[in-house]
Amino acid sequence: MGRRNVRRRALVRGFAVGGLGMLTTSLAACTAQPRSMPTLTVPLTSILPSPTSTPSVVPTLAPHPTAKMSSAAPTPIPTQQVHLAAPSPTATAIPDHPQFSDVAQRTPADALLYLRGRLPGYPEGSPQTAINFSPSDILETMDTIVLDQVKQREGSAALQKVYDTIAQAILVTLRDQYRTHWVVLALDAGHGGNKAFYWDPGSEGTEAWHTRGVAASVLKQAHESDFSRIIVRPIFNDAIPDDFGPTVPINRPSLNTILVRQVRASMLALEVAAWNKAHPDPANQVMLHEISVHFNVGAGGALVLHQGDTVRPEFVARSIEFAKRYLQQVTTDLNATGLLPSPLKLWGSNGLHDDVMMYRPMNLSGVTTSITAFRYGMLQGNGYSSRYIAQLLGKGR
Numbered sequence: 001m002g003r004r005n006v007r008r009r010a011l012v013r014g015f016a017v018g019g020l021g022m023l024t025t026s027l028a029a030c031t032a033q034p035r036s037m038p039t040l041t042v043p044l045t046s047i048l049p050s051p052t053s054t055p056s057v058v059p060t061l062a063p064h065p066t067a068k069m070s071s072a073a074p075t076p077i078p079t080q081q082v083h084l085a086a087p088s089p090t091a092t093a094i095p096d097h098p099q100f101s102d103v104a105q106r107t108p109a110d111a112l113l114y115l116r117g118r119l120p121g122y123p124e125g126s127p128q129t130a131i132n133f134s135p136s137d138i139l140e141t142m143d144t145i146v147l148d149q150v151k152q153r154e155g156s157a158a159l160q161k162v163y164d165t166i167a168q169a170i171l172v173t174l175r176d177q178y179r180t181h182w183v184v185l186a187l188d189a190g191h192g193g194n195k196a197f198y199w200d201p202g203s204e205g206t207e208a209w210h211t212r213g214v215a216a217s218v219l220k221q222a223h224e225s226d227f228s229r230i231i232v233r234p235i236f237n238d239a240i241p242d243d244f245g246p247t248v249p250i251n252r253p254s255l256n257t258i259l260v261r262q263v264r265a266s267m268l269a270l271e272v273a274a275w276n277k278a279h280p281d282p283a284n285q286v287m288l289h290e291i292s293v294h295f296n297v298g299a300g301g302a303l304v305l306h307q308g309d310t311v312r313p314e315f316v317a318r319s320i321e322f323a324k325r326y327l328q329q330v331t332t333d334l335n336a337t338g339l340l341p342s343p344l345k346l347w348g349s350n351g352l353h354d355d356v357m358m359y360r361p362m363n364l365s366g367v368t369t370s371i372t373a374f375r376y377g378m379l380q381g382n383g384y385s386s387r388y389i390a391q392l393l394g395k396g397r
Contacts, residue, residue: 098182098184098231098275098279098284098286100184100231100233100268100271100272100275101233101267101268101271102233103233103235103264103265103267103268104233104234104235104236104237104264105237105240106260106263106264106267107240107260108240108241108242108243108244108245108256108260109244109245110263111244111259111260111263111264112244112247112248112392112393113125114130114263114266114267115127115130115263115389115392115393116393122267122270124270125266125267125270127386127389127390127393129266129269129270130259130262130263130266130385130389131262131266131311131380131381131382131385131386132310132311132312132315132380132381132382133265133266133269133288133380134186134265134269134288134289134290134315134380135288135289135290135307135315135316135318135319135322136289136290136291136292136307136311136315136319136378136379136380137289137290137291137292137304137305137306137307137319137322137323137326138190138292138294138304138305138355138378138379139166139170139291139292139293139294139304139326140294140295140296140299140302140303140304140305140347141166141295141296141302141303141330141334141344142295142296142299142301142302142334142340142344143203143295143296143297143298143299143300144202144203144204144206144207144210144295144296144297145204145297146340146341146344147159147162147206147210147295148204148206149341150162150339150340150341153341154339158339159213160213160217161337161339162334162337162339162340163210163213163214163216163217164217164221165330165333165334165337166214166217166293166330166334167214167215167217167218167220167221168217168221168333169326169329169330169333169334170185170214170218170291170293170326171218171221171222171226171227171230172226172329173322173325173326173329174227174230174289174322175226175227175229175230176325177318177321177322177325178229178287178289180229180283181229181285181286181287182229182230182231182284182285182286182287183229183230183231183286183287183288183289184231184233184268184272184286184287184288184289185218185222185230185231185232185233185289185290185291186233186235186264186265186268186288186289186290186291187215187218187219187232187233187234187235187236187291187293188215188234188235188236188261188265188290188291188292188293188378189208189211189212189214189215189234189236189292189293190202190207190208190211190292190293190294190295190378191207191208191211191257191294192208192211192212192236192238192257193238193241193242193253193257194238194239194240194241194242195238196241197241197242197243197253198241198242198243198253198254198257200254200257202294202295203295203296203297204297207294207295210295211293211294211295212238214293215234215236215293218232218293219232219234231286233268235261235262235264235265235268235290236261240260242256242257242260243256244256244392248392248393248394249391249392249394250388250391250392251392252388255377255388258377258378258385259377259385259388259389259392261378262377262378262380262385265288265290268288269288272286272287272288289318289322290378290380292378296347299347300345300347301344301345301346301347301348301351302327302330302331302344302345302346302347302351303346303347303348303351303352303353304322304323304326304327304351304352304353305353305354305355305379306319306320306322306323306352306353306354306355306379307319307320307354307379307380307381308354308355308356308379308381310379310380310381310382310383311379311380311381315380320352323351323352324350324352327346327350327351327352330344331344331345331346354379355379
């Protein structure tokens, strides 16, 4: 895929999640006909977490096959009954094993309180803490259609092997990059949402299902001894509607999906900072890294969207380091399976892109060139995400 196509990809992705109303791509996705969904072969019971390493609830993994918005009250979706620990970042924990909240249970109402600095346990919460808080990478490992082809040609077991290989590459890369440090993985499975309220299927109508297959495998494999210092905390939760309700001046489900997940991840950032302050011993220091699992359309190769110059330089460096390590690991491992219809190569020359969009939307023509207004929200850039937060809080247009 040429540079022009990547620019188009960035534009479409940014608008699809940004809800800026300039493109019809997300609308087309919402009306797509149902496709045959692959069967996830990891039983839900096999990825339920332990109390000390992963959250007490695994986000719902069964999606609705078509995008849907409903003006009616969302149909309640049964969830596992849990007793959550106090969410305070300063909660007492065993010194040699860091403890962090199950932030996936946080609702949009919690997110608004957090952004206003009123959520108990997070007095530092604000619009500023919801951006630029950690390294972040968006994994576009292959075109979605390739996964669909594996399912059609090789079956469910082969597709699960691909999921497992990608999940293992994520964990191996984090382990090797951070070595002796504890690592909190803020894990997002791209697209999706609450089935009764808004479901975004992603590319080919199946992307969201595949991203959840990979996330389920990450949760399962994180229990292995090789990854004992990686603590996985999902930031997506399909059981909770991403709806801010009538109390805000603007309420866009596609943008809410990204913002709520970012707020949950930034809660983890505050918890990690509090832990590190209370445990200055280098052996107990914790690093946070946000990973959003996606797949591509039309790239024709492995691609990672890394952070750029809208976040702290140290985050950029760690984001790019992860991207390089992951691309090397995942292409080698996936090609070794022999399951792909053709060898997986890197997109472009190195598989890296910072996801800055090259085309300025007409309704943002007044934005100065010094502001990167077009960065995809999961990369924490100070662009349209900040504008939407201001609108939600009644402080912007």
